[in-house]
Amino acid sequence: MIESIVSYGLAVGAVYAMIGITYNVMFSASRVFSFTSGMLGMLGGVLGALFITKFGLPVVVGLVLVLACGVPIGVITEIVTVRPVLKSLEQHLYVLSTLAFALMVQQLVAIEWGTDAQPFPRLIPIGPGWLDQQFWLPMLACAATIVGLEFLYRRTLVGRAFVAIAEDNYAARALGLPEQGLRVASFALAGIIGMLAGFTGAEMLLAFFGNQSILNFYGFIPVALGGMGSNRGAVFGGLALGLFQQAANFLLGGIFAAVAVFVVFIAILLVRPEGLAGVSTTRRV
Amino acid sequence: MTVTDPPIATEVASAGRQARFEIALPWLALAAAGAGLPLLDDSYVGVIAQRACIYWILVAGLNLVVGFAGQIAIGWVALLTVGAYTTAVLTAGTVTSAWDPYLALAASGLGGAVFGGIVGLPALRLRNFYFAITTLGFATIVTQVALAWKSVTGGGIGTPGPVFPWPFDPGWGFYYLCFGLAALATWMTANIAASRFGRALVAIRDAEVAAEASGIARPRWLMTVFLFAGALAGIAGGLFSSLQSYITPDAFTFDLSILFFIAILIGGRGSILGPLLGTIILTVLPELAAPLVAWSTFLYAALLLVIVLAVPGGIADLLDYRNRRPMKQHRVIAPRPELLPQLLGEHRDSAALVLSDIALNFGGVRAIDGLSLAIRSGEIHGLIGPNGSGKTTALNVISGYYAPSSGQATLNGIALPFKAPHTRAGYGIARTFQTPRLIGGASVIENVMIGGTCNGEGSFVESLMGLPRHRRDEAYFKTAAMRALETIGLDQLAAVRADRLQHSELRFMEIARALMLRPTFLMLDEPAAGLSAEEIRRLGELIKAISRAGTGVLLVEHHADLIFDICDRVTVLNLGKVLAAGTPSEIRMHREVVIAYLGA
Numbered sequence: 001m002i003e004s005i006v007s008y009g010l011a012v013g014a015v016y017a018m019i020g021i022t023y024n025v026m027f028s029a030s031r032v033f034s035f036t037s038g039m040l041g042m043l044g045g046v047l048g049a050l051f052i053t054k055f056g057l058p059v060v061v062g063l064v065l066v067l068a069c070g071v072p073i074g075v076i077t078e079i080v081t082v083r084p085v086l087k088s089l090e091q092h093l094y095v096l097s098t099l100a101f102a103l104m105v106q107q108l109v110a111i112e113w114g115t116d117a118q119p120f121p122r123l124i125p126i127g128p129g130w131l132d133q134q135f136w137l138p139m140l141a142c143a144a145t146i147v148g149l150e151f152l153y154r155r156t157l158v159g160r161a162f163v164a165i166a167e168d169n170y171a172a173r174a175l176g177l178p179e180q181g182l183r184v185a186s187f188a189l190a191g192i193i194g195m196l197a198g199f200t201g202a203e204m205l206l207a208f209f210g211n212q213s214i215l216n217f218y219g220f221i222p223v224a225l226g227g228m229g230s231n232r233g234a235v236f237g238g239l240a241l242g243l244f245q246q247a248a249n250f251l252l253g254g255i256f257a258a259v260a261v262f263v264v265f266i267a268i269l270l271v272r273p274e275g276l277a278g279v280s281t282t283r284r285v
Numbered sequence: 286m287t288v289t290d291p292p293i294a295t296e297v298a299s300a301g302r303q304a305r306f307e308i309a310l311p312w313l314a315l316a317a318a319g320a321g322l323p324l325l326d327d328s329y330v331g332v333i334a335q336r337a338c339i340y341w342i343l344v345a346g347l348n349l350v351v352g353f354a355g356q357i358a359i360g361w362v363a364l365l366t367v368g369a370y371t372t373a374v375l376t377a378g379t380v381t382s383a384w385d386p387y388l389a390l391a392a393s394g395l396g397g398a399v400f401g402g403i404v405g406l407p408a409l410r411l412r413n414f415y416f417a418i419t420t421l422g423f424a425t426i427v428t429q430v431a432l433a434w435k436s437v438t439g440g441g442i443g444t445p446g447p448v449f450p451w452p453f454d455p456g457w458g459f460y461y462l463c464f465g466l467a468a469l470a471t472w473m474t475a476n477i478a479a480s481r482f483g484r485a486l487v488a489i490r491d492a493e494v495a496a497e498a499s500g501i502a503r504p505r506w507l508m509t510v511f512l513f514a515g516a517l518a519g520i521a522g523g524l525f526s527s528l529q530s531y532i533t534p535d536a537f538t539f540d541l542s543i544l545f546f547i548a549i550l551i552g553g554r555g556s557i558l559g560p561l562l563g564t565i566i567l568t569v570l571p572e573l574a575a576p577l578v579a580w581s582t583f584l585y586a587a588l589l590l591v592i593v594l595a596v597p598g599g600i601a602d603l604l605d606y607r608n609r610r611p612m613k614q615h616r617v618i619a620p621r622p623e624l625l626p627q628l629l630g631e632h633r634d635s636a637a638l639v640l641s642d643i644a645l646n647f648g649g650v651r652a653i654d655g656l657s658l659a660i661r662s663g664e665i666h667g668l669i670g671p672n673g674s675g676k677t678t679a680l681n682v683i684s685g686y687y688a689p690s691s692g693q694a695t696l697n698g699i700a701l702p703f704k705a706p707h708t709r710a711g712y713g714i715a716r717t718f719q720t721p722r723l724i725g726g727a728s729v730i731e732n733v734m735i736g737g738t739c740n741g742e743g744s745f746v747e748s749l750m751g752l753p754r755h756r757r758d759e760a761y762f763k764t765a766a767m768r769a770l771e772t773i774g775l776d777q778l779a780a781v782r783a784d785r786l787q788h789s790e791l792r793f794m795e796i797a798r799a800l801m802l803r804p805t806f807l808m809l810d811e812p813a814a815g816l817s818a819e820e821i822r823r824l825g826e827l828i829k830a831i832s833r834a835g836t837g838v839l840l841v842e843h844h845a846d847l848i849f850d851i852c853d854r855v856t857v858l859n860l861g862k863v864l865a866a867g868t869p870s871e872i873r874m875h876r877e878v879v880i881a882y883l884g885a
Contacts, residue, residue: 033414084594092413095357096550096593099417103543103586111579213539217422224415255433262426266407266419273410 005246011135012204013242014142015041018197019219020226020234021145022190026077028166028229029186030086032094036077037194038216039102040070042209044198045120046113049207052121059123066199067192074191077101078184102212109209117208134203141200145193146235162186166229218245221265227275311558319464323457331460335528337568338463343521344548344564345470345557346401346514351546352554353483354510355490356408357417360424362542364515366431367400368393368522369446369532370438376447380437386447386527393523394516401515402508409504424542431534443533446526455527463524470517473749475557477513480748480755481734481741481762486510487555488724488735495722498684499798500710500739509745540582547585550592553601555726562600608782618793620774620823622830628768629803633835635662636697636805638714643682643692645675652678653689654861660806662837665828667848667869669841670858671882676841677719679858680808683839684709684716696806710739713805717798717812721791725784729775729794732783733766736801769797773827789816796827807831808839813847825851845883849873857882 022037047069051062081097124133152159164172165182173179197219198211205211221241226233244264248257322334343365350356374380375389384392407419431438438444448455453462477483485506488496493503526532548567552559571581592599638660645653653675660666668676681687683694688703695701696712709716715736724732741762743754770776773793778786786794792812799807809828813821821844829851832838842848848855849869857864857878864882865875872878 033418081590088597092355092357093593093597095359095414095417096546097590099359100586100590100593104583104590107580107583107586111583213421213425217418217425220418253433255430258426258429262422265422269407269415269419270410273415 001250005250006243007132007135008204009243009246010239011138011242012201012246013239014138015197015201015205015215015238016218016241017142017222017235017238018138018145018193018201019215020222020238021149021231022194022197023220023223024229024231024234025149025186025190025193027223029162029183030078030082031169032082032086032098033220033223033228034077034082034094034098034190035102035216036073036081036098036105037190037219038212038214039105040073040191040194041198041201041215041219042106042109042212043069043073044195044200045202045205045207045211046109046198046209047195048199048202049118049120050113052123053119059121063199066195070191070193070195071188072191073105074187074189075184077191078187082183082187083180102216106209106212113207113209115209117206117210120202120207122203137200137203138197141196142235142238145196146231149231158182158185218261221261224265224269224275230275233275315561316468319468322464323460328456331457332528333569333572335460335463335524337565338460338467339521339524339528340545340548340568341467341561341564342463342470342524343518344545344560345467345474346517347545348549348552348557348560349474349477349483349486349510350405350514351549352552352556352560353478353486353490354507355486355554356405356507357413358404358408358420359417359546360404360420360422360539360542361518361545362537362539363404363420363424363427364397364400364518365522365525365541366427366534366537368397368519369526369529369537370431370444370522371396371519372523373444373446373526373532374437377444379444386449389447390520390523393519395519397519397522398512398516401511401513401518404515405508405511408507408511424539428534428537431537438534441533441535443531443536446528446530446532448530449527459527463528466520466524471557471561472751476748476751476755477510477745478555478557479759480743481738481758482506482509482745482748484724484727484731484735485738487727487731490554491724491726492722494686494706495718495724495795495798496735497706498709498716498718498722499735499737499802500707501735502707513745513749538582540585543582543585543589547589547592549599550589550597551599553599553603556599556601559599559601559604605782607780608785612781612785616778616787616790618774618790618820618823620793620827621772622827624768624772625800625830625834628765628772628800629831629834629836633662633805635835636713636837637661638683638806638837638839639695640679640683641692641695643679643689643694645678645682645687645689651861653682656692656858656861656863658856658863658866660837660839662805662835663832664853665832665838665840665851667840667842667852667855668858669843669845669848669855669882670864673860674858675861676858677810678861680716680810680839680841683808684714710802713802714808715799715802715804715806716808717792717795717810719810719814721788721795723783723786723791723794725782727783728780729783729786730763730766730770730779732794733769733797733801734762736769736798737762737765740802765801766797769800772800773797774823789820792816793824800831804836806837806839808841810841811843812840813842813844821847 019037019041022040023033026032026034044066047066048062051057051065052059081101082094085093085097153163161177161182164177165179222234222237225237245257245261248260252260347361350358371393372389375384375392376386404420404423408416432440449459453459485501488501489503529536544567548563549560552563571578641657643653643656656679670676682689685703685706685708693700702708741758743758748755770779773796775790775793813824816824825847828838852869855869855872856866857872859881865872865878
C-alpha cells in the first residue's frame with residue numbers, strides 16, 4: 001500500500017507541480033494567474049491521444065506536435081485574454097477573461113472529442129510497479145522541466161531578461177527590455193510546459209475534458225504552498241500535495257480525501273496567504 | 286443668524302418624485318408581467334418562468350457578493366447543489382424521517398447560509414484569483430462528494446425532488462411560490478443596496494483603505510453578506526430540486542455557475558435591475574435557440590469574454606445616460622464654512638491625541654525615530670518635513686495601519702490599538718489620503734455618506750426588511766451628506782459619479798467624507814497638493830473653520846505658506862526625527878529648519 005501511495009502520489013504530484021510551474025511562468029511575466037494552465041494540461045492528454053491513437057503517428061512525432069501546439073495556444077492566450085486587460089484599471093478582469101477563454105476551449109474539446117474519458121496509449125511497454133511508464137514519465141518530465149528552467153533563467157541572456165521582467169517590470173522596461181515580447185515568449189513557454197504535463201500525466205488521468213478544472217485547482221495548490229512565482233516551491237508543493245492526496249485516498253476514502261485536501265489548502269492559505277515559503281511585502285496606504 | 290434648510294433640498298424633492306417614478310417603472314412592469322404570466326396558460330412557459338425565478342433568487346444574493354462587494358465567486362453553483370440535496374434528502378425520508386417540504390426548504394436556506402459562510406471564509410484574507418480558485422475548488426469538491434456519498438445522495442443515480450403540497454402544488458401554484466420568493470429576494474437586496482451595508486460593500490470593492498478608515502471592518506461585513514447570499518442560494522436550490530423533480534450531480538454543472546456570473550456581469554456591477562434582466566435573458570435564450578443547446582456553454586463563455594473585453598460596465602452602464610452627459614466646464618468649489626457648526630454639532634468636549642516616543646522600522650530603514658506630538662481639539666497642528674521624513678508614516682500609525690515597534694498613541698489617555706484601522710472611526714478619528722481614495726462607481730453623495738457608516742444604528746436584518754430604524758438612518762445619512770457637500774461646496778455635483786470629478790474636487794470630497802463622521806480629530810494628508818492658489822486659500826479657510834468648530838486637525842503639507850498661515854503649532858520632521866516643534870513664528874526662525882527644509 002505504501003508503495004502505491006508513494007509511486008502514484010509522486011507521479012500525480014509531478015503533474016500538479018508542472019501545472020503549478022505553468023501558472024508561475026505566465027505569472028512572472030505578467031502578474032496574471034491564468035485559468036488556461038489547467039486547460040493546457042487537459043489538452044496535452046487529449047491531443048496526445050488524438051495524434052497517437054487516432055492518427056496513428058509515432059510517439060515522438062506525437063509528442064513534438066503536442067508540445068508545438070502549446071506555442072500558438074500560449075500566444076493566443078496572451079493576445080486575446082491578457083494584453084487587453086493589463087491596460088485596464090481593473091486588474092482582476094484577467095480572472096474572468098482567462099476563465100472565459102479556457103472554458104471556450106474546454107467546450108470545443110467536449111463537443112469535438114467527446115465528454116467521456118478516453119484511454120491514453122501506453123508509450124513505453126515496461127513495468128509493472130515502479131517501472132511503469134505512468135509513474136516515472138511525469139516525474140522525469142517534471143525534473144527535466146525544472147532543470148531546463150533553472151538553466152534558462154540562470155545561464156542564458158533571454159532567461160535573465162525573464163527574471164528581470166518578473167522582478168521589476170518598470171525597471172526592466174527602463175533598461176530597454178522588450179517587455180511585451182518577453183511576455184508573449186513566456187506564455188508560449190508556459191504552453192509547452194502545460195502540454196508536457198498533460199501529455200506525460202495522461203496515462204494516469206486519461207484524455208478527458210473534465211481534467212481541466214481538476215488540474216486548475218490542484219495545480220494551483222503547489223503555487224499557493226510554494227509561494228507565487230517560485231518554481232522550486234511549486235515542485236515541493238506539488239509532490240507534497242500528490243502524496244497527501246493519495247495517502248488520504250487510501251486512508252480516508254475518496255470523498256474525504258477531496259474534502260481533506262480542500263480543508264488543508266484553505267487553512268494554509270488563511271494562515272499564510274503568501275504561501276509557506278513566500279514573503280509578504282505589500283504596502284497598501 | 287439662523288440657517289434654514291437650504292433651497293437645494295426642496296429642488297431635490299420635486300425632482301426626486303419624477304426620478305422615483307422613472308426608477309419604479311421597470312419594476313412595476315416586471316411585477317405585472319410576472320403576476321399575469323399564468324393568464325397565458327402555457328405550462329412550457331411556466332417551467333421556464335419558474336427556472337428564471339429560481340435562478341434569480343440565487344443571483345440576487347450572489348449579486349451582492351459579486352456586483353457590490355466585488356468578490357469573484359465563480360463556483361456559486363455549489364450552494365445550489367447543497368440546497369437542492371438538503372431539500373431532496375430531507376423530504377425523501379431515506380436518511381431521516383420524511384420532512385415537510387416547506388420545512389425542508391427552510392433547512393436548505395439555513396444550510397446554504399452555513400456553506401455560504403464556508404465558501405466566503407477565504408475571502409476574508411484572499412483576493413482576486415486566490416479567492417476565485419477556492420470557490421472553484423469548493424464547487425469541484427461538492428460535486429465529488431455528491432457523486433461519492435451514495436448512501437445519502439444516491440450517487441450518480443440521484444434522488445427524487447419533493448412535490449410541494451397545496452397551496453403551492455406543481456404548476457402555477459409552484460410558480461407563485463417561486464415568483465413570490467423572487468420578489469422577496471429582489472426587495473430585500475434592493476433594501477440592502479440602498480443602505481449603509483450596500484454602500485460599504487461597494488466601498489470595500491473600490492476603495493478598501495478608505496472603507497477601513499470609515500470604520501468598515503471588511504471581515505464582518507463580507508461574512509454577513511456571504512451568509513445572506515448563501516441562504517438565498519440554498520432556498521433557490523430547494524426550489525430547484527422540486528422543479529427538476531429528480532436530481533443528479535449532472536444537474537449542477539459548472540455551466541450554471543458561469544450563467545449566474547455572466548447574468549451579473551451583463552447586468553452591470555452595483556445594479557439590481559441589470560442582473561435581473563441578465564438572468565431572464567440567459568434563462569430564456571437557450572429555449573429560443575434549441576439547435577445550439579450543445580454549444581450553450583461555449584456561447585456563455587464567449588459572451589463572458591466579450592463582456593469583459595468590450596463592456597465591463599454591463600447593461601447598467603449603457604443605460605446610465607445621466608453620467609455620460611458632458612459636465613459643466615470651469616467649475617468652482619465654493620465652500621461655505623459657516624454651515625460647519627450645523628454639520629459638526631455645537632458643543633464639543635475638548636480632547637487630546639498624543640503620540641509618545643513612536644519608533645517604526647521598514648526593514649532596515651528607520652522611518653520614524655522617537656516621534657512625540659500632541660494634537661488638541663480646536664487646534665491645527667502642522668506636520669512638515671522633506672520627502673521621506675516620515676510624515677505620512679506618522680499619520681498611518683495614528684490611523685492604525687502600521688504598528689510601531691515602540692511607543693504609543695493615546696486618545697484622552699486611552700491607548701489606541703494598532704494594526705486595526707477600522708477602529709479609528711469609532712474613536713472619532715477621520716482622515717483623508719495623499720492620493721484621493723474614491724469609490725469610483727458610486728455617486729459623490731454616496732462617497733460622502735460612507736464617512737458616516739459607523740454612525741448608523743440599524744442592523745443588517747433591519748435594513749433587509751426596511752424597518753423604521755433603517756429608514757431613519759438613511760434619512761439622516763442623506764441630510765448629513767448633503768449638508769457636508771454644501772459646506773465644502775460640492776452640492777451641485779452630489780449625483781455625479783465620483784470618477785468623473787477633477788482632482789481638486791476629489792480632495793474636497795474626501796474632506797466632506799471625513800466630516801460625515803463628526804470627527805473629534807481630522808487628519809489631512811497633503812490636502813493642498815494639486816490645488817490652484819485660490820483653491821488653497823479656500824481650503825485654508827475651511828480647515829481653520831473646522832478647527833474653530835472644535836475639531837483637532839493634523840495637517841501634513843508641503844505648502845509652507847498654508848502651514849504658516851493657519852497652523853497653531855508646527856512639528857518639523859527630518860529623517861524620522863523631530864527637528865523642531867513650536868508656533869509657526871518660532872519655526873520660521875529656526876535655523877536648522879530653514880537649512881534643511883524651507884530654504885533661505
